[in-house]
Amino acid sequence: MTGRHRRDDGGTGRAGNGAGGGRRSPRPRDPQARRDALAAAVLDVVAEVGIGRTTHRAVAARAGLPLGATTYYFPTLDDLIAAGLRRASEALQADLRDWAAQVAAADDPVAALVRLVESYLADRNRARIEYELYLAAARDARLRPLAETWVRGLRELLEPHVGDVAARGIVALLDGVLIQALVTGADLDGPALATAIRRLAGR
Amino acid sequence: MTGRHRRDDGGTGRAGNGAGGGRRSPRPRDPQARRDALAAAVLDVVAEVGIGRTTHRAVAARAGLPLGATTYYFPTLDDLIAAGLRRASEALQADLRDWAAQVAAADDPVAALVRLVESYLADRNRARIEYELYLAAARDARLRPLAETWVRGLRELLEPHVGDVAARGIVALLDGVLIQALVTGADLDGPALATAIRRLAGR
């Protein structure tokens, strides 16, 4: 359920005192790569344990960097997580631009959209992260702009093809279909989705 | 973003040693009421901070009970949280039964459904909890049965009225509409929802 603590043993031990001292020979300098690696690691950890259980140490371990690297580049945990979320948001926006182009260029926009949704869902990990984030916005208003990026971007993508009202309905449908696939672990039923979209579009 | 630690001060202090000793005069015994109070408190805390940040101490404080009460009735944190989730699941199933009766009895089933959705969303806190839980199932397979209760229950409610295929589409639509309302904080657009449902139902 949560997966904390457990009655096993760990044993870190180790002491030392007074003040620390860098020892091991440092890896080559590359601040930008480290920032990126940390932001990417945040998303991995979020996908696994959720935002609420994401910690400096887990992110550092995932990035293969020492703990100190996290606080050097991101003063607080909030900053660290925010960096990950920013990265997710940028990836999402890029995707939406790509989707818009593909739908606009397609002979059958509905079929194209269904294919895009299917390919989006192929990377379940990423979808999980984005929906985790999406839902977190229900609790934390600071995350709303990101949630709105998704809803608005998708709506604007569809409006030229089906009009305002139908676009809203289709966006909701897609959200529901994606969440259900994530939550139940089931695959997407492409033909059924296409049918539903066409009905909402009024043909 | 996450809201942990902060640089404020607390100061628990206090010591004592060897082993504790019960002091204050205990409240009247009522094990069942305590279990219930704890399970209810879990849901409050989950609504506020998410499953990932739900702790024994926060639950105990919310329930107005001492820390020891949580571990006395629920050996581990997982058990404690599971008790809350079980309670949420039972409430959900009761609601679904109620919905089914109301939709079946209505002159206009679609209008009845829209009204039910609106009233469901009136308690945002509850909706937040259930969707938090719902999405957590994407990460933790143990929660899937609960998520499936929602999807299957809603689908079975609709099938008699609109058939299998349309029911699936409508359930997805409702999920999407609810999530978007939660996430953006916007109110539900009842008439638009009714229109979309009718289109998916094929009239």
Added chain:
DNA sequence: GTCCATCTTGTACGTTTGTACAAGACGGAG
């Protein structure tokens, strides 16, 4: 070369966590 800002790393510190448990209060069985 020397210098210094920047980066890398290990470790320290105080807090919060999950969980364990001893001490006392209660209330029905005998």
Added chain:
DNA sequence: CTCCGTCTTGTACAAACGTACAAGATGGAC
């Protein structure tokens, strides 16, 4: 009444946490 299992509570403890920071390494400016 006495006894005993159940409940209640305060507290203890090790692990994990967020954050701070001293010590070394690096590489460009001069």
